[in-house]
Structure formats: structure tokens, C-alpha cells
Amino acid sequence: MSTYKKSSKANWLLVLGPGIITAALVFGPSKMTITSKMGADYGNALLWVIVVAIFFMMVFTTMGARIGAQNTESLLTLIRKKFGKPVSLLIGIGIFLVAISFQAGNSTGVAISIAEASNTSPKIWIVTFNIIGIMLLFFKSFYKLLEKIMITLVILMLLSFMATAILIQPNLLNVVKGLAPSVPVGSVGLIVAFTASCFSLVGAFYQSYLVQERKKLSKTNEPDGTERLSSRVGIIILGVMSATVMICAANVLQPQGIKVSSASDMGKALEPLLGDYASFLFLIGLFGSSFSSLIGNAVLGGSLLGDTLGYNSSLNHRMVKVFISMVMVAGSAIALIFGNLPLELIVFAQSITIFLVPFIGITMYLIGNDKTIMGENVNSKFTKIWGALGLLLIVGLAISNLINLVS
Secondary structure: OOOOOOOOOOOHHHHOHHHHHHHHHHOOHHHHHHHHHHHHHHOOOOHHHHHHHHHHHHHHHHHHHHHHHHOOOOHHHHHHHHHOHHHHHHHHHHHHHHHHHHHHHHHHHHHHHHHHHHOOOHHHHHHHHHHHHHHHOOOOOHHHHHHHHHHHHHHHHHHHHHHHHHHHOOOHHHHHHOOOOOOOOOOHHHHHHHHHHHOOHHHHHHHHHHHHHHHHHHOOOOOOOHHHHHHHHHHHHHHHHHHHHHHHHHHHHHHHOOOOOOOHHHHHHHHHHHOHHHHHHHHHHHHHHHHHHHHHHHHHHHHHHHHHOOOOOOOOOHHHHHHHHHHHHHHHHHHHHHOOOOHHHHHHHHHHHHHOHHHHHHHHHHHHHOHHHHHHHOOOHHHHHHHHHHHHHHHHHHHHHHHHHHO
16 A cells, blocks of 8 residues: 555655655755854844744745645746746756755755764765765655655754753743844844745745645645645744754853854854753754755755756656756765855855745746636635735845845
């Protein structure tokens, strides 16, 4: 009997697969670095930013899931038919290039998490884990394997970060105060970078593809509502992990005046305070976030390029696997040549992507609003209103970022 059931009651962990994969690929080492820096520099004051970004991410991820559940054609195919081939090419190739730009950080993150724990050279692990990532592509049903790996890594991250937070014993009153909106002096750049990475329209866009992959395995073409549950639970997990890392940084790094230059700085800071155990716990979480993003980011970029160039987006297609491998090879090469990327470059790269995502969001929003394409699953009034506000937020951040870059 197949592991995949048409009922959401059969195996809820696998039903949640698409949403958990999206959470795993979004929560990478660059996200951990930015979130740690927010906590180290401003304590709990920016926790409200996580709530806002997660809410809008949930709106668009649910939208992407519904598009994937409603249609047998891919989202890029729908965009090509509605807006023309140049638009789909711009989005597909743009996402592929963005995936390569972030892959170096993922390779570095997974290497550092092992190198710090074993006192070895990060370069060895950059090569090792990218080879492992490419080898995973040779499994017959890559999506099934991907789903199981991501679920395992997300559970690992969630437990390690929450255990670290419990060991730290944060002041709960200060945590609650951080939910009240405020913009401390000098925090705008980090707010933009975090929102751009957490409110990931690229991740929401890819949710439609993940839902369709699961539909193929479950052998049903009818939406059953589980796709919305999957996306929402996945994004809530993303928010919990982000908030936990920020709270840890606010209670460990800020009191000591430690400035963050990489995500591993948190692990180093925990050691003298709580011992090797807490430091090791955090490094386990860093490994989980890095390796899940290393695989997920490459899969996203490679499959969308495959769809853009007419090879379809199936994760079992030979050319799609070639494109996924290209992302991994390019990212590892950049990591080996330049070493550990500086925080400024990570923040800059995250901010630059915000110029691409409004375009992606607008096309998704218009597809979701099209009753001819979506039928009864067309965007609800709630989704239309909050989706429009989310697009305004992204456009506003892009304008703010442009002003910061040219000033």
C-alpha cells in the first residue's frame, strides 16, 4: 500500500511535506545570521517583524498551494499562457540565478556547523555535503526522499533551537514586549533584509510545484484542503524557529555586547555561558538549517529552470537533476573560492532579491484572482485584501532599499 493517502488522516507528517519543505528551504544560514544579528543588536525589540513577515508569507504560500492543487499545469506554464513567454522566462531564469547566489551561503553554513564541532577544515565539508546532495538525486523517487529528509531536518532544528531557548531561560515579559511594533535607530536595513528573506515570495511560488509533486504521488487531481493545512503549518514552524533564534541571541549575545558576523557566532557564545552541550545543540540546528537549504534551494532553482526551458519541473526528469546539480556545483565553487561570506554580503544579497519578488508576487496574485484558472479555488476576499497589502509591503521595501543603496 502507498504511503500517500487521499485522506489527510492517513499520514499527517507526509501530508504536511510541501509546507515543511518550504519552511526548510527558507530557513537557511543567512536567515539565521540576520535573525541572530537582530537579537544581538536590538534584543527582543524586533520580534514583531517576524509576526508580520510570517503572516504575509502564510497568505502567499497558501495562495501558491491552492494554485498547485487546482491546476495540472505548472505555475510558470500558467504565467506563460496569461502574460506571455518573456514574463515566464524572466521569472524562471531570475529565480535560478537567485538560487545560485544563496547556495554559497548554504554550503558555507553546513561546512562551518561540522567544522566547529570537529575542529576540521570547512572546505572538506563543503565538498562532502555537496557530493552527498548530488548523490541523493539518483534515488528513484527523489521527491519522496526529499520530503522525508526535510521533515527530519526541520524536527531536528525545531527541537535543538527550542531546547537551547529553554536552557537560556529568557525573560518572558521582555519577549512579549518585543511583539509591540517599534523601529530602533539603525534597524531598518535588518528589517528589510529579514522581511525579504522570511516573506519569501520565491518560496511561496515554489509551494505550487511541491503540492503538484505530492498530487502525482497520491494519484489525485482534486484539491482536498490538505494543501492549505500543509502550507500554514510549515510557515508557523518557520516563524517559531526564527523567533527562537532571535530570543536566544537577545539573551546571550546582546548582554555580552557580542556582534554577529556569522550564524556560528551564537554557538561560540553559548559555550562559556552554558557549556559544550548548549553550543553543540545550536550547531546541530545550524547544520539542519544549512543542509536543508542546500538541498531545497538547489531543487527550487533547478526545477524552475527546467520548467522555464521546457523540460517540465518533475524532480525525476534527467535535465532537471542536471540543473539542480549545477546550482550545487556553482554554490560550492563560490564558497571554496571566497570562503566564509561576510555578513554585509549576505544582507546585501538578501536585500537585492527584493527587486525581483514584487514581480513574482504580482503574477501569482493575478493568477490566484483569475476565476477561469482557479474556478472555485479563486482567491477569497480575505486573500485579495491581505495579498494586495503584502504586495504593497514588498514594493515599499523595494523602494526603501533602493533609496538606501543609492544614498
